[in-house]
Amino acid sequence: MKRYRYYMLIILMLIVFLPAWKNMERDSYNDRFSDNSVINFKLRSYIGQTGNEYSKDKIIVKLESNLDSYDRKKIFAETGFKKVEKLFDDYYIYENNERTDNIEDIIRKIRDIPGVKEVEPDYIAYLQTTPHDPYLKYQYYLANFGQTLTIDGKNITVKKDSDIKAKGAWDYSRGSSDLIIAVVDSGVDYSHPDLRDKLLEGYNFVVGNPYAIDDNGHGTEMAGIIGATTDNRLGISGICWDCKILPVKVLDADGKGRYSAIALGIRYAVDHGAKIINLSLGGYNPSFILEDAVKYAFNKGVAVIASVGDDKKKSILYPAAYTSYVLAVAASNYSDQRTTYSNYGPEVSVAAPGTYILTTTLQGKYAYVTGTSPATAIVSGIAGLILSLKNNISPSDLYKVIMYAADDVNEKTCPGTDIYFGYGRADAKKAVSPIELK
Numbered sequence: 001m002k003r004y005r006y007y008m009l010i011i012l013m014l015i016v017f018l019p020a021w022k023n024m025e026r027d028s029y030n031d032r033f034s035d036n037s038v039i040n041f042k043l044r045s046y047i048g049q050t051g052n053e054y055s056k057d058k059i060i061v062k063l064e065s066n067l068d069s070y071d072r073k074k075i076f077a078e079t080g081f082k083k084v085e086k087l088f089d090d091y092y093i094y095e096n097n098e099r100t101d102n103i104e105d106i107i108r109k110i111r112d113i114p115g116v117k118e119v120e121p122d123y124i125a126y127l128q129t130t131p132h133d134p135y136l137k138y139q140y141y142l143a144n145f146g147q148t149l150t151i152d153g154k155n156i157t158v159k160k161d162s163d164i165k166a167k168g169a170w171d172y173s174r175g176s177s178d179l180i181i182a183v184v185d186s187g188v189d190y191s192h193p194d195l196r197d198k199l200l201e202g203y204n205f206v207v208g209n210p211y212a213i214d215d216n217g218h219g220t221e222m223a224g225i226i227g228a229t230t231d232n233r234l235g236i237s238g239i240c241w242d243c244k245i246l247p248v249k250v251l252d253a254d255g256k257g258r259y260s261a262i263a264l265g266i267r268y269a270v271d272h273g274a275k276i277i278n279l280s281l282g283g284y285n286p287s288f289i290l291e292d293a294v295k296y297a298f299n300k301g302v303a304v305i306a307s308v309g310d311d312k313k314k315s316i317l318y319p320a321a322y323t324s325y326v327l328a329v330a331a332s333n334y335s336d337q338r339t340t341y342s343n344y345g346p347e348v349s350v351a352a353p354g355t356y357i358l359t360t361t362l363q364g365k366y367a368y369v370t371g372t373s374p375a376t377a378i379v380s381g382i383a384g385l386i387l388s389l390k391n392n393i394s395p396s397d398l399y400k401v402i403m404y405a406a407d408d409v410n411e412k413t414c415p416g417t418d419i420y421f422g423y424g425r426a427d428a429k430k431a432v433s434p435i436e437l438k
Helices: 002-017 069-079 103-111 218-227 259-271 288-299 372-389 395-404 428-432
Strands: 038-041 054-063 083-088 091-095 116-127 148-151 154-157 180-185 244-249 256-258 276-279 303-307 326-332 350-353 357-360 366-370
Touching (some): 054 288, 069 091, 091 259, 103 116, 218 372, 276 372, 288 303, 326 395
Antiparallel strands (some): 054 091, 357 366
16 A cells, blocks of 8 residues: 555656756755754643534525526515525525524425525534644644653653654745635734734625634634744744735634635635635535535635544544545644544545644734644645645645655554545655655
C-alpha cells in the first residue's frame, strides 16, 4: 500500500508541479524552533458543542426552476409563512414572525405542494475548536524538536517530528499574494497586528453588511494558522506567508450559524476570487443547500476543506461528509496519534495536528486552540502553498497531492488508509518539494 501511494505521488506531482518548480531565494527567516523552551498555558474545554438544532422560525425551500413569479408567490401564500427572502437561484428562506416547535410537520405539508422541489429546516452548524489561555511562542505543529509543553502544571513532551514539516516546505513555496483563502467562519479581527496586512474586505451574512468583524474569536484563530504575517518578528508564523485572507462571517458570537448563511458565504467566497475555502465548522444534518454550495465551489475550481467534528463519533459532520467535493480533515495530537475528540469514518481524507495549536485571537492576543478546526486550517494553509506553485490544478488534483503526500504515522495499528487519519498526517514539505528519483 505504501509503495503504491509513493508511486502515485511521484506520477501526480511530476504532472502537476514539474513546470512550476524553480529555484527560490532562500533568505533567512526568524527561526523559532532552536531551543528546548518550556511552554506554559492552561486548558479550557468546549469540545462537543455540535447538536441537532435548527431555526424555529425559518425553513429553506427550493422551487422548480420553470415556475414564473405568479406561481412562486402562490406557493409562498399557501405555506402560511409571513416573509420570504430569495437566497440564490431557486432557493428561498420562508420566515414566520414567531418561533414554532412543529417545523417538521410544516415541512411535510409544504413538500406536497406542486412546484416545491426540496424543503428542509435551516439547520445550525457549530465551530469545531477549543480555545485556551494565550501566550508563548512555539508552534510544534509547524516544526518541532521534541519540546515540552506545561499544561495546568503538567509537563507534556511533544513527539519529535509530529509536525507538518513547514520549514522544509517554505524552501519551495511561501504562498502567493495572488492567492485568496476564504475563512468562512465567525469573521476576523481586522485590527490584529499579525493579521491586518493580510485581510481583504469580506462580508457578514449574520447581519447582512460588509463588516466581517469577529465577535467570537474562532475565525481569527483559523486565519492566524493559515496566514498570519510571517518573518515580521512578531507573534506567530502563518503557514501560507504571502496569501490573502478573505473573511466571511457566517457564525454569530456564540459560534452558531444557519446552513443558509453558510451556503451564501461559500458562494460569496467563490464569486469573490477565493481558490480555497476553509470550513472549520459543521453540523450532523445533511442538507441539499449545503451540498449544492460546496458543489458550486468545486465545479468553479475552488477547493473546500472542512473539519470532521470533535465529538469522537463514527460520524462525520456536513459539509465534510460530502467527499465528492470536499477534503475532510481529522485531528492528530502532539504524539502523532489519534486524539480523544476527533470524529472518524471512511469519509476522512487526511489528518493534521489539532491539539494545542498556537494562533492569533481577539484583541491582538494569541491563544492555544484544540480541535479539528485548527487541523482543518493547517491543511488549508498547506493547500495554499501548493496552489501558489501551480494555481491552475483542479480541486481533485489538489486533494490527491495532499492525501498522497501524507505520512502514514499510524501504520503500525492501521496500515494504509484508515477511518481515523485517512491517508495519514499531512506533510507540507512532501506536498510541495520536488521528488528525487533514484
